[in-house]
Amino acid sequence: MAGQSGKAALASRGVLRRSGMSALLALAAMTGTLPVAQGHTPWRRIGLTQLRAAAPELNGTGITVAQVEASLCPHGDKFEPNCAATGQPSFKFTFINCSGTVGVKPDIRAQSAHATRVGWIFYGNRGGNVMTGVCPDVSHIDVWNAQALYRQLCRASPSLIPPGQIAAPAVINQSYVFEDAATVEIRSVDAVFDNYAARHNTLFISAIGNGLAMTTETGWPSQVNPPADAYNDLAVATCNGTTGIGPACDGRSKPDISAPGTETSYAAPLVSGAAALLLQAGKEGLGGSTTADTDIRVIKALLLNGATKPADWTNSYTIYKHVYIFNAPNAFTFTPLDPRYGSGVLNVYHAYEGLLAGEHSPTASTTLNGQSMPTAYTYAAAPQPLKGWNLGASNTRAGSNRLHHYLFVLPKTAGTSWNLTATLDWNVTWAGTTLLMDHFYLYLLNASGEVAWSKSPIDNVQQIHLNKLAPGTYDLVVMEHGSPVPIPRSHYALSWDFTPVYPGRRTLTDGRHR
Known part of the structure; x- marks a missing residue:
C-alpha cells in the first residue's frame, strides 16, 4: 500500500534543522493489514511458535519497551495506538506527544491505525484464541512522538525515563524514517542514537524504509534511511514485502536482519519483540549471567547469528551486479551481510538456543x-x-x-x-x-x-x-x-x-x- 508521510522538522536542541536549502525532513509512516494467527506464518517462520512451545514463560515479563511513531501532520499529532485494540490496559502506557508533554491517558484524537498495527504485532495481548503479539506481557510501554524523542536525545544529558516511571525502555521499536536526509544530517542523527544506545544499553530497532519512494538525499542515494542506518541500531528489512535494500549511503552493511511483513514498519516490531524475549531470558539468568547476556551487543549478536539464511542469501555483490548498490562508495565485493536480508530472516528460537549455550x-x-x-x-x-x-x-x-x-x-x-x-x-x-x-x-x-x-x-x-x-x-x-x-x-x-x-x-x- 502507499506510504503515508507528513512533513515535519527535524529538531535538534530546539532548532529546526533543514536539509540545506531543501525541504524539511519528512517523518514517514506506513500502512498495512493485520497479521495472521499465531500458529501460522509469520510466527512459525520467525521461530516464535517453536519458542512458545519450548519456553512458554518467555513473554516479555519484566521488560519495559517503547514504540516511536511519526505524526501524520497536518492531520494533528496522531501517534498513539488504540490501547483496547492491542489488548493492553491503558495503565501500561505513557504517551509523549510532539511538544514533549507526557500523558498517561489515551487520547482518541491522537490515535493512529499505523501505531495500532505496530503495537499489535509488538506487544498485542488479546488472549483466548486471538493472536497475541511477540511480547504480550511487557511491564510498560512508552509511546513517543518521533520528533519529541529526537529532541530528547539531542539534550546534553538525555533521559528516556518519563516522569512517574522508574525504568527507561530496554527495547525501542522505530517504525518510521527521516526521509530525504542529507549526509550532515545523517551523521547528526546517527550520533545521537549511537551515543544513547552505547551509554544506556538501549537497543533501538528500526525499519529501513520501503524502497525507492524513501531514500536519503545524499551524493549516492540510499534506501536505508535514518535512524536505521545508525551503527548501533538494529536495522530491519522485510523478507517478503515492500522494502528498501542496502547498503547505507556510506557503503556499510545495512540492513542487519529481515523479518516477514507487508512493509518494513511491520517487520521491525517482530524483531523488537524477539529482542524483548531474549532480554527477559537474560534477566532470568538463562544464559548463565544476568549482566553480560542482557548487553545489547550480545542480544544483537544472538539475533544475527540465529537468523535463517534464504536460498539466495549472499554477502557477495557479484551475484547481482545489476542492482544499483554497486554505485555505493566503499562497497566491497564481499561484505559482512546481505544487502537485502542482512544476516537473514529472524529466528528467535535459534537465537534463544544460542543464549542457552552460555558464555x-x-x-x-x-x-x-x-x-x-x-x-x-x-x-x-x-x-x-x-x-x-x-x-x-x-x-x-x-x-x-x-x-x-x-x-x-x-x-x-x-x-x-x-x-x-x-x-x-x-x-x-x-x-x-x-x-x-x-x-x-x-x-x-x-x-x-x-x-x-x-x-x-x-x-x-x-x-x-x-x-x-x-x-x-x-x-x-x-x-x-x-x-x-x-x-x-x-x-x-x-x-x-x-x-x-x-x-x-x-x-x-x-x-x-x-
Whole structure:
C-alpha cells in the first residue's frame, strides 16, 4: 500500500534543522493489514511458535519497551495506538506527544491505525484464541512522538525515563524514517542514537524504509534511511514485502536482519519483540549471567547469528551486479551481510538456543606487532563448546593487534562435515560528528592458514558463514586492529554455531537440517 508521510522538522536542541536549502525532513509512516494467527506464518517462520512451545514463560515479563511513531501532520499529532485494540490496559502506557508533554491517558484524537498495527504485532495481548503479539506481557510501554524523542536525545544529558516511571525502555521499536536526509544530517542523527544506545544499553530497532519512494538525499542515494542506518541500531528489512535494500549511503552493511511483513514498519516490531524475549531470558539468568547476556551487543549478536539464511542469501555483490548498490562508495565485493536480508530472516528460537549455550571466554589471547596476519593458536588447550557466545574485553598497545582465540575441534563421528555461522559486533560512539570506532576483524584459521575471514573496515559487525567444513581443529579469531596510539579497553560480542552435516539429510541454507 502507499506510504503515508507528513512533513515535519527535524529538531535538534530546539532548532529546526533543514536539509540545506531543501525541504524539511519528512517523518514517514506506513500502512498495512493485520497479521495472521499465531500458529501460522509469520510466527512459525520467525521461530516464535517453536519458542512458545519450548519456553512458554518467555513473554516479555519484566521488560519495559517503547514504540516511536511519526505524526501524520497536518492531520494533528496522531501517534498513539488504540490501547483496547492491542489488548493492553491503558495503565501500561505513557504517551509523549510532539511538544514533549507526557500523558498517561489515551487520547482518541491522537490515535493512529499505523501505531495500532505496530503495537499489535509488538506487544498485542488479546488472549483466548486471538493472536497475541511477540511480547504480550511487557511491564510498560512508552509511546513517543518521533520528533519529541529526537529532541530528547539531542539534550546534553538525555533521559528516556518519563516522569512517574522508574525504568527507561530496554527495547525501542522505530517504525518510521527521516526521509530525504542529507549526509550532515545523517551523521547528526546517527550520533545521537549511537551515543544513547552505547551509554544506556538501549537497543533501538528500526525499519529501513520501503524502497525507492524513501531514500536519503545524499551524493549516492540510499534506501536505508535514518535512524536505521545508525551503527548501533538494529536495522530491519522485510523478507517478503515492500522494502528498501542496502547498503547505507556510506557503503556499510545495512540492513542487519529481515523479518516477514507487508512493509518494513511491520517487520521491525517482530524483531523488537524477539529482542524483548531474549532480554527477559537474560534477566532470568538463562544464559548463565544476568549482566553480560542482557548487553545489547550480545542480544544483537544472538539475533544475527540465529537468523535463517534464504536460498539466495549472499554477502557477495557479484551475484547481482545489476542492482544499483554497486554505485555505493566503499562497497566491497564481499561484505559482512546481505544487502537485502542482512544476516537473514529472524529466528528467535535459534537465537534463544544460542543464549542457552552460555558464555565462554577465549581459549587464549595473544598480541601481534605491526600489521602481521594472525596464525592459528597451536598450544594444547581444551576446545570450546560448538555453540556459544562471549562478551569479550580487548585493549591494544600502540602499533599492535590484539587477538582473542576460540579453539574448536570438529569430530568426524558427529557427521561428514560441519556448517558454521559466527557473528561479531561492537558499539561505536561519537564526539560531535566525529566517529569513534574500534576496528575488529573475524578470522577462521586452521593449521594450513586462513579458511575464511570478515574484515570490513567500515562496519561494526562482521560475520562468517560457511557450509561443509571438514572435521578438524579450528581457531576462530577476534582481532582488534591496532592504532598508532593505545586504545582503551573496549568490548565486543561474539556468537557462534557449528552444526554437523549428516549424510542423507537435507542441509538448509542456514547450516541447519531437516
